[in-house]
Amino acid sequence: MSKTPTPDSSAAKAAPSSSAATGKSMAEYAREFGLKPEEYDLVLTRLEREPNLVELGVFSVMWSEHCSYKSSRRHLRKFPVTGPRVLIGPGENAGVIDIGDGQAAVFKMESHNHPSYIEPYQGAATGVGGIMRDVFTMGARPIALLNALRFGEPSHPKTRRLVSGVVSGIGGYGNCVGVPTVGGETQFHAGYNGNILVNAMCVGLADADKIFLSAAPAPGLPVVYFGSKTGRDGIHGATMASAEFDEDSDEKRPTVQVGDPFAEKLLIEATLELMACGAVAAIQDMGAAGLTSSSVEMAGKGGLGIALDLDAVPQRETGMSAYEMMLSESQERMLAILKPGREPDAYRVFEKWGLDAAVIGWTTETGRIVLTHKGEIVCDLPLGPLSDDAPLYDRPWVQPALSPRIEADAVPAPADWSKTVLDLLSTPDMASKRWLWEQYDRHVMADTLADSATAADAGMVRVHGTRKALAMTSDCTPRYVQADPYEGGKQAVAEAWRNLISVGAEPIAITDNLNFGNPERPEIMGQIVRAIDGMAEACAVLTFPVVSGNVSLYNETNGVAIPPTPTVGAVGLLQDYDRRAGYGGLKAGQVLVLVGASTGELGASIYLRDILGREEGAPPPVDLAVELRNGLLVRSLILDGYTRVVHDLSDGGLLIAAAEMAMASKVGAMLTLSGDLPDHSALLGEDQARYLIALDQVDLDHLDSAAEAAGVPYEVIGQAGGCELAVQGRGGLLFALDLDDLSAAHEGWMPSFMDAPV
């Protein structure tokens, strides 16, 4: 497929049956719309006739990978999806968890990868808009945003423009709507040169007994459209997001939607007001595949039918065909089914907020979607085959090739420690991302306790008007997943859990955003299957269920896939935000303690990749039982008031954790390495389930007894003080660096990269 599959509107207008106008057969259109020949045959079988162009359009988007999860659904079933705090798991617009006192947190993460590569500003902006709609559609007010971004290597000619556009788009949308962006991650790797990843997460707050769902409850109810008008933008966006890229990808720009955050802000307020006035029976936002998927899902989930009069749809442009209206992905639109006789209440709300609105149809008992346009029936399809009965594949897969383990003595130690430390702090992945997060409003809503500017492993926002707070994080280490999808999948979940523990939160549940290449290739399918296996196991052991998620496949260009990137977005709860931790409060005289055992794993480490230029080796294995044990001890130390200074060990191991803690606290530290490990594997190894914490000397006795009772190894590793970070190795002083020099290295890379003259 090389061209945007949008038929000219004369053909579309003349639908249902004038494919003769362009001389193309329906089978040819089907292929252009992204359906495989065997899938088109299935359409013919299910329908027992040839579809018209509108119907074919509806089938093609509903059966796209993006909407149907046809390659992944079978494997997603392995995820644990229930738990004591889970109110609503996967299958709705977003997951819902119980946070006590009759309140619920509603959250989800979703990708906007393909559109962001083609048109970075609008692609990223509408990604943020779309994920917020998923959350407020459920009745929740969005209270926080996060984003996980992966770009190509900095030297690639497109990277800077993509970073600039994506960051402006995220800020331009989220800032205007007025939801704080409190966290995220940004990485660079050549593997994303042709396919960047833009994963956006939104967390909302609702009353647990006022959650709104999409299933139509009864026939004969009015279907009301409200929000922005429908235009010709984004037609076939879901299909585009379900295909690989090639040289002609830029020609797909017309499939990217255009966002209007002001309209979204009005839509949020109007939707929440409409819900509060009791008029809503069911509601669904128009996201991917717009009017098609929203109407099919509402009727299909309710076991009903739906009849729409397309002439009533508010239209931005004249002469739109039924095909264009059904396939448009114009933004900031909602579809609601109202309770009987509540139209006047609804219209009062729409008028106040200045929104277009119209009753465009009714729920029916037919089990079919019937569309009328200009007095003609232009689509009449049974709902079953469109959703529940969509194709489901058990794609062939092969066990991924695993990178062999690397012994520490096969990895040379740094020749110049001082230079290595400064280099490590300033590599593209490790350097401060201040340049980008200063463009995000992180404080609106006046409940932000921790954001990207705060030295803490997770973002935190107060649950408005209470002592509670939600902690949230987004994590994945693609180089681990590449080296071993199963261990890497486990690690992504474990790191998210650890980050929540590190701020003192009770980890509750995750949303996953699975970004992979073409699932029709068995080696890619193998990555998907094994990463899901690993994630599912970690979720089970850590009691960390999946409540929502999104799958983005076909992240490939010219046959080269991205590194497998199953991003995990996680949410935890603090009962009392006064008992929270970060890593910026280190005080001179405090003792630094390394919790957890170190074996010095350097395989797939940042040191190996960024300093030695070697992308090889097995990732550090994740022992989930140890993870759980160590984490629960650390959290109890926080809750019991023994420590408020905690940093999990991840990329760059002990060295980076200590450097970040010292820089953020503006207090130096002297570490002394004493074990059997070579200095460089002790400092730079990335063994899992470890934390660097700081305690007052007097609390060491408590630590000792608590750790012994929990069966957790620990090591007193150093002492805080001065204005240098220094490490005493087994053979003498490795380095002593002024904190100002560390900070200069850490802060310098991103502005010098982005602001350098072209």
Next chain:
Amino acid sequence: MKSAVIVFPGSNCDRDCKVAIERSTASSVDMVWHQETALPSGLDLIVLPGGFSYGDYLRCGAMAALSPVMAEVKAAAERGVAVVGICNGFQVLCEAGMLPGALLRNAKLKYICKAVTLDVTNTQTRFSTGYSASREAVMTVGNGEGNFFAEEAELDRIEGEGQVVFRYRDNPNGSARNIAGIVNGKGNVLGLMPHPDRSFEGELGSADGALLFQSALASA
């Protein structure tokens, strides 16, 4: 004590302002929709909140300045009621001609969100008496068009008449003479780009913003 927060379509700090006033002072707070043609009676303080009124379309604050309620806000200001415009509210006050100057795109052409330290250069206004002891305040900014501009002669005039209340210690957006907040000639209308409504409790990073609301309502 009685305060009102004006809500324009696209305001997004309206609740923040209400909560900040309620937690900093004993004042009640009414939310007033922009289409109202009358304000609640007996107001001591009117706040124009931050956000993106009308999506910042046309020009930040330009359309909100023409909202029906603004005629009432102007009349109240002329009667001497205290009016504070924060961020987008400051832009609205300039567009409405209630304060001199204009807010331009930030010097680096990017939205910027960060904590800033302010020098309180006039602690004699009705909004700044609470800063008499410290003469400084930490708040956060979050704006794309916070770059204060006025003609040199105008700048000389407002400086000379003590209308500059807050200055950035480290100018984040290119504002003329580091100006972060000014009052009108009568001293009862304040506009500032930093957010006292996001800095009213210690756990938010600073509680210094509370002093502004307390000062404004001190004589009420």
